[in-house]
Amino acid sequence: MGNIREIAKEAGVSVTTASRVLNHHPYVSVEKRQAVWAAVERLNYTKNVNAVHLSNGKTNSVGVVLPFLNLPYYGEWLHGIAEEALKYGTSLQVFQTNYQKSIEIEALQKLKSRQVDGLIIASRANEWDIISSFEEEGHIIICERIDDPQVSTVYIDHYDVFKKGIRMLKDHGYDSIGVCIHRRFGTNSQERIKAYFTECEMLQVKGREEWIFTDCYTMKDGKEIFHKWQQLQERPSALIVTSDQVAAGIVSEARLKGIEVPGDLAILSSDNHPIAEIINLTSIDIPVRKLGKRSFELFIENTKGNTIIHEELDALIVKRGTV
Amino acid sequence: MGNIREIAKEAGVSVTTASRVLNHHPYVSVEKRQAVWAAVERLNYTKNVNAVHLSNGKTNSVGVVLPFLNLPYYGEWLHGIAEEALKYGTSLQVFQTNYQKSIEIEALQKLKSRQVDGLIIASRANEWDIISSFEEEGHIIICERIDDPQVSTVYIDHYDVFKKGIRMLKDHGYDSIGVCIHRRFGTNSQERIKAYFTECEMLQVKGREEWIFTDCYTMKDGKEIFHKWQQLQERPSALIVTSDQVAAGIVSEARLKGIEVPGDLAILSSDNHPIAEIINLTSIDIPVRKLGKRSFELFIENTKGNTIIHEELDALIVKRGTV
DNA sequence: TTGTATGCGTTATCAT
DNA sequence: ATGATAACGCATACAA
Numbered sequence A, B: 001m002g003n004i005r006e007i008a009k010e011a012g013v014s015v016t017t018a019s020r021v022l023n024h025h026p027y028v029s030v031e032k033r034q035a036v037w038a039a040v041e042r043l044n045y046t047k048n049v050n051a052v053h054l055s056n057g058k059t060n061s062v063g064v065v066l067p068f069l070n071l072p073y074y075g076e077w078l079h080g081i082a083e084e085a086l087k088y089g090t091s092l093q094v095f096q097t098n099y100q101k102s103i104e105i106e107a108l109q110k111l112k113s114r115q116v117d118g119l120i121i122a123s124r125a126n127e128w129d130i131i132s133s134f135e136e137e138g139h140i141i142i143c144e145r146i147d148d149p150q151v152s153t154v155y156i157d158h159y160d161v162f163k164k165g166i167r168m169l170k171d172h173g174y175d176s177i178g179v180c181i182h183r184r185f186g187t188n189s190q191e192r193i194k195a196y197f198t199e200c201e202m203l204q205v206k207g208r209e210e211w212i213f214t215d216c217y218t219m220k221d222g223k224e225i226f227h228k229w230q231q232l233q234e235r236p237s238a239l240i241v242t243s244d245q246v247a248a249g250i251v252s253e254a255r256l257k258g259i260e261v262p263g264d265l266a267i268l269s270s271d272n273h274p275i276a277e278i279i280n281l282t283s284i285d286i287p288v289r290k291l292g293k294r295s296f297e298l299f300i301e302n303t304k305g306n307t308i309i310h311e312e313l314d315a316l317i318v319k320r321g322t323v
Numbered sequence C: 001t002t003g004t005a006t007g008c009g010t011t012a013t014c015a016t
Numbered sequence D: 001a002t003g004a005t006a007a008c009g010c011a012t013a014c015a016a
Helices: A003-012 A013-020 A030-043 A049-056 A072-088 A101-112 A128-132 A158-170 A187-203 A218-231 A243-256 A272-278 A288-305 B004-011 B015-022 B030-043 B051-057 B074-086 B101-112 B127-130 B158-171 B187-203 B219-231 B244-256 B275-279 B288-303
Strands: A059-066 A091-096 A117-119 A139-142 A152-156 A177-180 A238-241 A266-271 A281-286 A309-311 A314-317 B061-066 B090-094 B116-121 B139-142 B152-156 B177-180 B238-240 B265-273 B283-285 B310-313 B316-318
Touching: A003 A013, A003 A030, A013 A030, A049 A091, A049 B051, A049 B101, A059 A072, A059 A101, A072 A091, A072 A288, A072 B074, A091 A101, A091 B074, A101 A117, A101 A128, A117 A288, A139 A288, A152 A158, A152 A288, A158 A187, A158 A238, A158 A281, A158 A314, A177 A187, A177 A218, A177 A243, A187 A243, A218 A238, A218 B275, A238 A243, A243 A266, A243 A272, A243 B275, A272 B219, A272 B244, A288 A309, A288 B283, B004 B015, B004 B030, B004 B238, B015 B030, B061 B101, B074 B090, B074 B288, B090 B101, B101 B116, B101 B127, B116 B288, B139 B288, B152 B158, B152 B288, B158 B177, B158 B187, B158 B238, B158 B265, B158 B316, B177 B187, B177 B219, B177 B244, B219 B238, B219 B244, B238 B244, B244 B265, B244 B275, B275 B316, B288 B310
Parallel strands: A059 A091, A059 A117, A117 A139, A139 A152, A152 A309, A177 A238, A238 A266, A266 A281, B061 B090, B061 B116, B116 B139, B139 B152, B152 B310, B177 B238, B238 B265, B265 B283
Antiparallel strands: A091 B090, A281 A314, B283 B316
16 A cells, blocks of 8 residues: 555655656666665555556556357457467456447447557457447457458458368368358358358359358357258258357267268368367367467557558368368 | 546536536436536547546456466356456456466556456465465455455365265276376365375275376367376276366277277266266366356455355266266 | 535656 | 656535
8 A cells, every 4th residue: 555655755755756766767876766665665565557547548458359258269369368468568358248239339438438448359249330430549459351441450261261161072072061150240250151152152062041050159059050950951961160169069969869970961160179179070270369369469569650450360271080 | 538627618517516417426407417418428528437446446347367268167257257247347357377476466466556456366376375465455256265264265165076076986886086187286176186085095995196187177188198097007997087178088089099988987077068068978067157156246245345255166966978 | 506626646747 | 866746537525
């Protein structure tokens, strides 16, 4: 406890000098410097950061917006951000939105009220123009491909990834393909769906609206998807699944029910989370942690010089046993 | 942008009145109230929370201290906290320590510097007396069994869990048991090890120092553990594993190498994460999300009235196919 | 019901 | 090299 005035008094110097010492500024005599640190020691003093924030007009913290904390994908992403933030002494504030627009807006409000210096958004619920209306309020980094000259972005080209995936499945002889994605809307999902129809048409592979399964997040979802697949009149011979957990659920349930993978049903998974290696899933390697790391770096870039960067990260298919 | 003074001027009222309206205090005439909100609207005003924090002496935020963000266990725990925090409008600041003492201490410093009102600690790296020396600085909640009348705790009785586990394995005919735990030290690990030796002795089951595997966090670790198990001179016929992910790694690798589970090696897993159901793991159901939820509630209890609570949460074994 | 004055703890400007 | 003092933006005790 105690404040800088008490420190100054205790050390026999002015508040300014105390502040200088505390902030490691030059031009303070060795004696006074020592006196101040001694006072800090004696009074067990620590700066009140809230006062610092108010005085500086910033907080050295960034808000991290994601839908779910209990999905490995976001855990890994957050991990990447946290590691990087540590280097800069930036603290992290998490906003778990559950894809509720209102919670996302609360995060934006915190940006506006200067509680965070910036916002790194993994996946958003609101329309883009809502988000963009907060551009002036702080530094916004988005992990999706958005064509806005005001915000930095780092993302995976999901269109291209799906394109490659469909080609690969076609090359392996699968001529009817379904997909499991997170949401029906959202930039990434839109890109995927577009790629799905376009590429299927291009390669003369069957693709159907009924073969698009949404709300796939967990293993349990995967299990259900498998049953939906089984109940289909006409069944695709392969599925592209945008989460290793979901894929794991599908594969394990399939094998339980006597369906051969990839014989009866091929699975091209995504993320290449450690589980993919364990269960031997053919999976698209998404550099999630790097995505987190880079997004934080873009935030830093943005804070100095307002540099806007758009960056694409590569994803490669790792061949294993489910295709 | 703008501040409360501008709002007051724009609305033609005093700063105090503006503040009253902004904070929904009574005793303000309808006209002035409307005038203030209108001004807020016109000037697109938002409070500067840093000033609020400074003025109030608190931040409405709590720090969450955990070792790793990319482990499902902590993701689930954080999820539980986040859901609860949302209800109270409390924001969350995450500190990923990687079990580095210095990072943990940084979190404690933030408590001291009033950047957070409290700290919820999942698993700590530092000695208890280091942590306890910060008790005065804010509200500390710990998710382990600690006998300190100053801090609230919510935890699982890991001694009892291990005891039950060993008994169950014994009942199923396994007479030599090994364990896979996270760390060698740490309260929970210590409780487990103590239970391990004590109970093995009690039940005449074989337990050995060499059968204690530490640093088990991921599926990959599980894979390696399996190989270590295989290279053992004398091999335990069952393992208690304190993470479903690790257990999954062991089981899948074992089956790959032609080892039967539970025939050649029984696995009693822990956490009962969704993956346990999918892979059919016999697992101890740890109410992780509830642990998070309760820990936040204890924080709230603590803020009003400094009520200290010690609470134990139950864990039950869910019988499936690996024991 | 309304307003004035003061404090919260720090940093930055400007002298000296 | 050092120190007074004015911001920073808000909340609140006190007065009216």
